[in-house]
Amino acid sequence: MAYYHIKNTIVEEGSKKSPMSRKIMGRIPHTSLAKPSSSISPDSMGKDTLHLLSYKGEFLKPCPGTKEYICCGYQILNVATNCPLDCSYCILQSYFLHQPYLRIHVNLEENLGAILTFIDRDPEQIVRVGTGEFADSLALDPLTHWTDILMRPFSKRKNAVLEFKTKTNQIDGLISSPYRDRIIVSWSLNSPLISATEEKGAATLKQRLEAARRCQAEGFVVSFHFDPLIPHKGWREGYLKTIDLMDRYLNPKGIIWISMGSLRFMPDLKPIIRKRHPGTSILDGEFITGLDGKARYFKPIRIELYQFMRRNLEKWYSDLGLYLCMESDEIWGKSMGWSPQDSKGLKGFLDDRVVRIFK
Ligand code: SF4
Numbered sequence: 001m002a003y004y005h006i007k008n009t010i011v012e013e014g015s016k017k018s019p020m021s022r023k024i025m026g027r028i029p030h031t032s033l034a035k036p037s038s039s040i041s042p043d044s045m046g047k048d049t050l051h052l053l054s055y056k057g058e059f060l061k062p063c064p065g066t067k068e069y070i071c072c073g074y075q076i077l078n079v080a081t082n083c084p085l086d087c088s089y090c091i092l093q094s095y096f097l098h099q100p101y102l103r104i105h106v107n108l109e110e111n112l113g114a115i116l117t118f119i120d121r122d123p124e125q126i127v128r129v130g131t132g133e134f135a136d137s138l139a140l141d142p143l144t145h146w147t148d149i150l151m152r153p154f155s156k157r158k159n160a161v162l163e164f165k166t167k168t169n170q171i172d173g174l175i176s177s178p179y180r181d182r183i184i185v186s187w188s189l190n191s192p193l194i195s196a197t198e199e200k201g202a203a204t205l206k207q208r209l210e211a212a213r214r215c216q217a218e219g220f221v222v223s224f225h226f227d228p229l230i231p232h233k234g235w236r237e238g239y240l241k242t243i244d245l246m247d248r249y250l251n252p253k254g255i256i257w258i259s260m261g262s263l264r265f266m267p268d269l270k271p272i273i274r275k276r277h278p279g280t281s282i283l284d285g286e287f288i289t290g291l292d293g294k295a296r297y298f299k300p301i302r303i304e305l306y307q308f309m310r311r312n313l314e315k316w317y318s319d320l321g322l323y324l325c326m327e328s329d330e331i332w333g334k335s336m337g338w339s340p341q342d343s344k345g346l347k348g349f350l351d352d353r354v355v356r357i358f359k
Contacts, residue, residue: 004084004139004201005048008034010101012053020106020144021052027143036101043276045093046100047084050143055105060115063133068291069326070340072259073347074128077115077162079146080104080135085167085201088277089228092134094269102135104144116153119160126351129154132165132186139168147173155179161354163223167202169211175218182358184256185215186223189246191238194230198282205242209249216254221357227261227325229305230282231297236308243312256357257321257350260309264296264326292326299331306335321353 009031015021025031034049059078065071081103082096119127131137131146141147147164151174154162163184164174174185187208189195195205203211212222224246232238246252263282265273267289273280287295296302306324313320323346324332332339340346 006031006050006102006143007048008032009050009052010034010036012051015052015054015106018052018054018106020104020109023145024050024052024104024106024143044100045082045096047082047086047102049101050140051101051103052106053103054107055111059105059108059111060118060129065326065343066292069328070324070332070346071326071343072128072323072350073343074130074133076133077129077131077150078105078134079108079131080140080144082134083136084139085136085199086276087167087200087202088198088273088280089230089263089265089282091265091269093272093276094266095134097272102140104140108146109149112149112153116157119157123159125159126354127160128163128350128354129160130163130165130186132163136166136168137164137186138166138170138173141170141173145173147177151177151179151183155181155183157182161358165225167199167208169203169207171211171215174215174220180219180221183220184223185212185220186225187212188225188227189242190226190228190230191232191235192241193232193234193238194282198230198277198280205245209245213249216251220254221256222250222254223256223321224258225261225325226309227259228263228282229260229309230263231285231301231305232281235305239309240312243316247316252317252320255317255320256353257323258313259323259325260306261325261327262297262302262305264290264294266294270295291328302327302331303335306331310336321350323349 006028011021061076063074063076150162154160161182161184163186165186167188192205215222288298290296310322329339329341340349
Protein backbone atom coordinates (compact mmCIF):
# COMPACT_ATOMS: atom_id res chain seq x y z
CA MET A 1 0.00 0.00 0.00
CA ALA A 2 1.44 3.35 -0.97
CA TYR A 3 1.01 6.02 1.61
CA TYR A 4 -2.07 8.11 1.48
CA HIS A 5 -2.51 10.93 -0.96
CA ILE A 6 -1.64 14.17 0.78
CA LYS A 7 -2.96 17.08 -1.30
CA ASN A 8 -2.07 19.98 0.96
CA THR A 9 0.23 20.68 3.85
CA ILE A 10 -0.27 23.35 6.47
CA VAL A 11 2.79 24.26 8.51
CA GLU A 12 2.00 26.24 11.62
CA GLU A 13 4.00 29.45 11.91
CA GLY A 14 6.18 28.42 14.88
CA SER A 15 6.91 24.97 13.40
CA LYS A 16 8.41 25.92 10.07
CA LYS A 17 11.99 25.56 11.28
CA SER A 18 11.44 22.38 13.20
CA PRO A 19 13.75 19.61 11.94
CA MET A 20 10.82 17.17 11.85
CA SER A 21 8.73 19.58 9.72
CA ARG A 22 11.55 19.97 7.27
CA LYS A 23 12.14 16.26 6.99
CA ILE A 24 8.44 15.55 6.47
CA MET A 25 8.17 18.25 3.80
CA GLY A 26 11.18 16.73 2.05
CA ARG A 27 9.41 13.36 1.93
CA ILE A 28 6.16 14.56 0.34
CA PRO A 29 6.62 14.58 -3.39
CA HIS A 30 3.49 16.46 -4.45
CA THR A 31 1.80 18.76 -2.02
CA SER A 32 0.94 22.43 -1.94
CA LEU A 33 1.38 24.63 1.09
CA ALA A 34 -1.96 25.79 2.36
CA LYS A 35 -3.42 27.88 5.16
CA PRO A 36 -5.93 26.53 7.68
CA SER A 37 -9.42 27.02 6.33
CA SER A 38 -12.51 27.77 8.35
CA SER A 39 -14.67 26.04 5.74
CA ILE A 40 -13.44 22.46 6.09
CA SER A 41 -16.49 20.27 5.94
CA PRO A 42 -16.82 17.96 8.94
CA ASP A 43 -17.63 15.27 6.37
CA SER A 44 -14.14 15.31 4.90
CA MET A 45 -12.35 15.93 8.22
CA GLY A 46 -9.47 17.26 6.11
CA LYS A 47 -8.04 13.76 5.73
CA ASP A 48 -6.06 14.79 2.63
CA THR A 49 -4.27 17.62 4.44
CA LEU A 50 -1.28 17.32 6.70
CA HIS A 51 -1.10 19.88 9.50
CA LEU A 52 2.35 20.18 11.06
CA LEU A 53 2.23 21.83 14.46
CA SER A 54 3.88 22.00 17.86
CA TYR A 55 1.75 20.25 20.44
CA LYS A 56 1.32 22.28 23.60
CA GLY A 57 -0.15 19.56 25.83
CA GLU A 58 1.48 16.61 27.52
CA PHE A 59 2.74 13.95 25.15
CA LEU A 60 2.27 11.01 27.50
CA LYS A 61 -1.15 10.60 29.11
CA PRO A 62 -3.07 7.72 30.67
CA CYS A 63 -5.74 6.24 28.40
CA PRO A 64 -8.99 8.00 29.28
CA GLY A 65 -10.75 4.97 30.76
CA THR A 66 -13.73 5.45 33.06
CA LYS A 67 -13.90 4.28 36.66
CA GLU A 68 -17.08 2.29 35.93
CA TYR A 69 -15.21 -0.25 33.79
CA ILE A 70 -11.95 -2.15 34.10
CA CYS A 71 -9.19 -0.34 32.22
CA CYS A 72 -5.73 -1.71 31.35
CA GLY A 73 -3.64 1.24 32.53
CA TYR A 74 -2.19 2.06 29.12
CA GLN A 75 -0.29 5.27 28.41
CA ILE A 76 -1.00 7.10 25.16
CA LEU A 77 1.89 8.77 23.40
CA ASN A 78 0.16 11.59 21.58
CA VAL A 79 2.22 11.89 18.38
CA ALA A 80 -0.65 12.90 16.12
CA THR A 81 -4.41 13.23 15.92
CA ASN A 82 -6.67 12.01 13.16
CA CYS A 83 -6.07 9.32 10.61
CA PRO A 84 -6.00 8.95 6.81
CA LEU A 85 -8.08 5.75 7.07
CA ASP A 86 -11.83 6.16 7.47
CA CYS A 87 -13.48 3.45 9.58
CA SER A 88 -17.20 4.01 9.98
CA TYR A 89 -17.07 3.33 13.74
CA CYS A 90 -14.03 5.54 14.45
CA ILE A 91 -14.50 7.57 17.63
CA LEU A 92 -12.09 10.21 16.35
CA GLN A 93 -14.89 11.46 14.11
CA SER A 94 -16.52 13.06 17.13
CA TYR A 95 -13.40 13.57 19.28
CA PHE A 96 -11.80 15.77 16.64
CA LEU A 97 -14.87 17.11 14.90
CA HIS A 98 -13.58 20.66 15.31
CA GLN A 99 -9.94 19.81 14.75
CA PRO A 100 -9.73 18.74 11.12
CA TYR A 101 -6.64 17.60 9.20
CA LEU A 102 -3.99 14.99 9.92
CA ARG A 103 -2.27 16.82 12.76
CA ILE A 104 1.33 15.78 13.29
CA HIS A 105 3.09 16.95 16.45
CA VAL A 106 6.47 17.96 15.11
CA ASN A 107 7.97 18.80 18.51
CA LEU A 108 7.97 15.11 19.47
CA GLU A 109 11.77 14.82 19.47
CA GLU A 110 12.11 17.88 21.71
CA ASN A 111 9.74 16.26 24.20
CA LEU A 112 11.27 12.82 24.13
CA GLY A 113 13.48 13.63 27.14
CA ALA A 114 10.46 14.36 29.37
CA ILE A 115 8.68 11.21 28.17
CA LEU A 116 11.70 9.05 29.01
CA THR A 117 12.18 10.79 32.37
CA PHE A 118 8.62 9.80 33.26
CA ILE A 119 9.35 6.18 32.32
CA ASP A 120 12.69 6.13 34.16
CA ARG A 121 11.34 7.64 37.39
CA ASP A 122 10.47 4.20 38.74
CA PRO A 123 12.36 1.30 37.12
CA GLU A 124 10.13 -1.20 38.95
CA GLN A 125 6.99 0.15 37.32
CA ILE A 126 6.18 -1.21 33.86
CA VAL A 127 4.89 1.43 31.46
CA ARG A 128 2.91 0.20 28.45
CA VAL A 129 2.82 2.90 25.82
CA GLY A 130 1.02 3.10 22.49
CA THR A 131 0.73 5.63 19.68
CA GLY A 132 -2.39 4.14 18.10
CA GLU A 133 -5.22 5.70 20.11
CA PHE A 134 -5.64 9.10 18.43
CA ALA A 135 -4.17 8.07 15.08
CA ASP A 136 -3.08 4.89 13.28
CA SER A 137 0.49 4.19 14.46
CA LEU A 138 1.94 3.30 11.04
CA ALA A 139 -0.32 4.83 8.37
CA LEU A 140 1.80 7.98 8.16
CA ASP A 141 5.11 6.44 9.24
CA PRO A 142 6.61 6.69 5.72
CA LEU A 143 6.30 10.48 6.15
CA THR A 144 6.84 10.97 9.86
CA HIS A 145 9.38 8.19 10.57
CA TRP A 146 7.98 7.72 14.08
CA THR A 147 9.59 4.29 14.09
CA ASP A 148 13.00 5.94 13.62
CA ILE A 149 12.42 8.39 16.45
CA LEU A 150 10.89 6.03 19.00
CA MET A 151 12.19 2.48 18.62
CA ARG A 152 15.72 3.06 19.86
CA PRO A 153 14.90 4.80 23.17
CA PHE A 154 12.14 2.31 24.02
CA SER A 155 14.31 -0.66 23.13
CA LYS A 156 16.88 0.49 25.66
CA ARG A 157 14.42 0.44 28.58
CA LYS A 158 13.61 -2.65 30.55
CA ASN A 159 10.47 -1.27 32.21
CA ALA A 160 8.61 -0.06 29.12
CA VAL A 161 7.07 -1.40 25.93
CA LEU A 162 5.95 0.55 22.90
CA GLU A 163 3.01 -0.77 20.90
CA PHE A 164 2.49 0.33 17.29
CA LYS A 165 -1.18 -0.34 16.55
CA THR A 166 -2.29 -0.31 12.92
CA LYS A 167 -4.71 -1.45 10.23
CA THR A 168 -2.12 -1.02 7.51
CA ASN A 169 0.76 -3.13 6.22
CA GLN A 170 3.28 -0.29 6.28
CA ILE A 171 6.03 -2.06 8.17
CA ASP A 172 9.11 -0.89 6.23
CA GLY A 173 10.14 1.54 9.00
CA LEU A 174 9.91 -1.22 11.59
CA ILE A 175 11.76 -3.79 9.56
CA SER A 176 14.60 -1.46 8.61
CA SER A 177 15.20 -0.58 12.26
CA PRO A 178 17.78 -2.71 14.09
CA TYR A 179 15.70 -2.60 17.31
CA ARG A 180 13.28 -5.33 18.37
CA ASP A 181 13.38 -5.46 22.16
CA ARG A 182 10.37 -3.87 23.94
CA ILE A 183 8.61 -3.18 20.64
CA ILE A 184 5.16 -4.66 19.98
CA VAL A 185 3.57 -4.53 16.55
CA SER A 186 -0.15 -4.76 16.73
CA TRP A 187 -3.05 -5.14 14.32
CA SER A 188 -6.73 -4.44 14.78
CA LEU A 189 -8.69 -7.31 13.29
CA ASN A 190 -12.31 -7.94 12.54
CA SER A 191 -14.44 -10.33 10.49
CA PRO A 192 -13.75 -10.32 6.74
CA LEU A 193 -17.08 -8.56 6.11
CA ILE A 194 -16.59 -5.77 8.65
CA SER A 195 -12.99 -5.28 7.50
CA ALA A 196 -14.04 -5.02 3.87
CA THR A 197 -17.08 -2.81 4.34
CA GLU A 198 -16.48 -0.66 7.42
CA GLU A 199 -12.72 -0.01 7.39
CA LYS A 200 -12.18 2.22 4.41
CA GLY A 201 -8.56 2.71 3.39
CA ALA A 202 -7.30 -0.13 5.62
CA ALA A 203 -5.20 -3.03 4.36
CA THR A 204 -7.18 -6.21 3.74
CA LEU A 205 -7.24 -8.78 6.51
CA LYS A 206 -4.88 -10.97 4.50
CA GLN A 207 -2.45 -8.08 3.98
CA ARG A 208 -2.50 -7.29 7.71
CA LEU A 209 -1.76 -10.91 8.60
CA GLU A 210 0.96 -11.17 5.96
CA ALA A 211 2.56 -8.10 7.52
CA ALA A 212 2.22 -9.68 10.98
CA ARG A 213 3.83 -12.89 9.72
CA ARG A 214 6.74 -10.89 8.28
CA CYS A 215 7.15 -9.03 11.58
CA GLN A 216 7.22 -12.32 13.49
CA ALA A 217 9.82 -13.67 11.08
CA GLU A 218 11.86 -10.50 11.67
CA GLY A 219 11.83 -11.10 15.43
CA PHE A 220 9.05 -8.79 16.59
CA VAL A 221 6.56 -9.57 19.34
CA VAL A 222 3.04 -9.02 17.99
CA SER A 223 -0.41 -8.39 19.43
CA PHE A 224 -3.97 -8.10 18.13
CA HIS A 225 -7.13 -6.22 18.97
CA PHE A 226 -10.60 -7.48 18.10
CA ASP A 227 -12.22 -4.14 18.75
CA PRO A 228 -14.96 -3.37 17.93
CA LEU A 229 -16.58 -6.79 17.79
CA ILE A 230 -19.85 -6.33 15.93
CA PRO A 231 -22.65 -8.91 15.79
CA HIS A 232 -23.59 -8.79 12.09
CA LYS A 233 -25.23 -11.33 9.81
CA GLY A 234 -23.02 -14.45 9.80
CA TRP A 235 -20.72 -13.01 12.49
CA ARG A 236 -19.78 -16.40 13.94
CA GLU A 237 -18.58 -17.77 10.60
CA GLY A 238 -16.90 -14.44 9.86
CA TYR A 239 -14.89 -14.28 13.07
CA LEU A 240 -14.01 -17.99 12.73
CA LYS A 241 -12.62 -17.25 9.29
CA THR A 242 -10.38 -14.57 10.77
CA ILE A 243 -9.15 -16.97 13.47
CA ASP A 244 -8.49 -19.57 10.73
CA LEU A 245 -6.42 -17.01 8.85
CA MET A 246 -4.48 -16.21 12.03
CA ASP A 247 -3.72 -19.91 12.36
CA ARG A 248 -2.46 -20.03 8.77
CA TYR A 249 -0.20 -17.00 9.08
CA LEU A 250 1.00 -16.75 12.68
CA ASN A 251 2.92 -18.48 15.41
CA PRO A 252 0.66 -18.02 18.45
CA LYS A 253 3.59 -18.35 20.85
CA GLY A 254 4.89 -14.93 19.77
CA ILE A 255 1.64 -13.11 20.61
CA ILE A 256 1.83 -11.06 23.79
CA TRP A 257 -1.89 -10.27 24.08
CA ILE A 258 -5.18 -10.09 22.23
CA SER A 259 -7.77 -7.62 23.42
CA MET A 260 -11.49 -7.73 22.77
CA GLY A 261 -14.03 -4.96 22.96
CA SER A 262 -17.50 -4.52 21.53
CA LEU A 263 -18.82 -1.52 19.62
CA ARG A 264 -19.45 1.45 21.91
CA PHE A 265 -19.79 5.13 21.20
CA MET A 266 -20.87 8.44 22.70
CA PRO A 267 -24.34 9.45 21.49
CA ASP A 268 -22.96 12.39 19.48
CA LEU A 269 -21.11 9.96 17.18
CA LYS A 270 -24.30 8.36 15.87
CA PRO A 271 -25.48 11.22 13.59
CA ILE A 272 -21.92 11.68 12.34
CA ILE A 273 -21.69 8.00 11.37
CA ARG A 274 -25.09 8.20 9.63
CA LYS A 275 -23.99 11.25 7.66
CA ARG A 276 -20.44 10.23 6.79
CA HIS A 277 -21.14 6.52 6.17
CA PRO A 278 -24.69 6.24 4.86
CA GLY A 279 -24.23 2.60 3.78
CA THR A 280 -23.04 1.35 7.16
CA SER A 281 -24.74 -1.51 8.96
CA ILE A 282 -23.03 -1.02 12.33
CA LEU A 283 -25.93 0.97 13.80
CA ASP A 284 -28.47 -1.74 13.00
CA GLY A 285 -28.22 -3.42 16.41
CA GLU A 286 -29.98 -2.41 19.62
CA PHE A 287 -28.01 -0.41 22.12
CA ILE A 288 -28.31 0.58 25.76
CA THR A 289 -26.55 3.43 27.52
CA GLY A 290 -23.68 2.16 29.65
CA LEU A 291 -22.49 3.55 32.98
CA ASP A 292 -20.03 5.77 31.12
CA GLY A 293 -22.78 7.32 28.95
CA LYS A 294 -21.68 5.35 25.87
CA ALA A 295 -24.09 3.34 23.77
CA ARG A 296 -23.22 -0.38 23.87
CA TYR A 297 -24.84 -3.75 23.20
CA PHE A 298 -26.98 -5.44 25.85
CA LYS A 299 -24.99 -7.57 28.31
CA PRO A 300 -26.09 -10.99 26.94
CA ILE A 301 -24.92 -9.98 23.44
CA ARG A 302 -21.55 -8.78 24.71
CA ILE A 303 -21.10 -11.94 26.78
CA GLU A 304 -21.97 -14.12 23.78
CA LEU A 305 -19.48 -12.30 21.55
CA TYR A 306 -16.65 -12.61 24.08
CA GLN A 307 -17.41 -16.23 25.01
CA PHE A 308 -17.45 -17.22 21.35
CA MET A 309 -14.16 -15.46 20.59
CA ARG A 310 -12.48 -16.74 23.73
CA ARG A 311 -13.55 -20.33 23.11
CA ASN A 312 -12.29 -20.34 19.54
CA LEU A 313 -9.10 -18.38 20.14
CA GLU A 314 -8.21 -20.68 23.04
CA LYS A 315 -8.90 -23.72 20.87
CA TRP A 316 -6.13 -22.38 18.65
CA TYR A 317 -3.72 -21.66 21.52
CA SER A 318 -4.38 -21.51 25.23
CA ASP A 319 -1.95 -18.77 26.26
CA LEU A 320 -2.81 -15.72 24.15
CA GLY A 321 -3.11 -13.12 26.92
CA LEU A 322 -6.79 -12.52 26.15
CA TYR A 323 -8.31 -9.52 27.86
CA LEU A 324 -11.36 -7.29 27.62
CA CYS A 325 -11.24 -3.57 26.96
CA MET A 326 -13.54 -1.45 29.15
CA GLU A 327 -15.82 -4.11 30.59
CA SER A 328 -17.14 -4.78 34.09
CA ASP A 329 -16.11 -7.41 36.63
CA GLU A 330 -19.42 -9.19 35.96
CA ILE A 331 -18.89 -9.39 32.17
CA TRP A 332 -15.31 -10.54 32.72
CA GLY A 333 -16.43 -13.36 35.01
CA LYS A 334 -19.24 -14.52 32.73
CA SER A 335 -17.33 -14.43 29.48
CA MET A 336 -13.71 -15.10 30.42
CA GLY A 337 -14.17 -17.43 33.40
CA TRP A 338 -12.04 -15.16 35.59
CA SER A 339 -11.74 -11.48 36.36
CA PRO A 340 -8.86 -9.18 37.27
CA GLN A 341 -11.53 -7.46 39.45
CA ASP A 342 -10.28 -3.95 38.87
CA SER A 343 -7.95 -1.85 36.72
CA LYS A 344 -4.99 -2.56 38.99
CA GLY A 345 -5.57 -6.30 38.51
CA LEU A 346 -5.70 -5.98 34.72
CA LYS A 347 -2.56 -3.82 34.67
CA GLY A 348 -0.81 -6.51 36.74
CA PHE A 349 -1.93 -9.25 34.32
CA LEU A 350 -0.60 -7.38 31.27
CA ASP A 351 2.60 -6.25 33.00
CA ASP A 352 3.32 -9.89 33.91
CA ARG A 353 3.00 -10.82 30.24
CA VAL A 354 5.53 -8.10 29.35
CA VAL A 355 7.98 -9.57 31.86
CA ARG A 356 7.39 -13.10 30.58
CA ILE A 357 7.51 -12.43 26.84
CA PHE A 358 10.45 -9.98 26.89
CA LYS A 359 12.47 -12.03 29.39
S1 SF4 B 1 -7.66 3.08 11.75
FE1 SF4 B 1 -8.30 3.62 13.85
S2 SF4 B 1 -7.87 5.82 13.97
FE2 SF4 B 1 -7.91 5.29 11.79
S3 SF4 B 1 -10.01 5.67 11.09
FE3 SF4 B 1 -9.87 3.50 11.68
S4 SF4 B 1 -10.53 3.43 13.84
FE4 SF4 B 1 -10.03 5.58 13.35
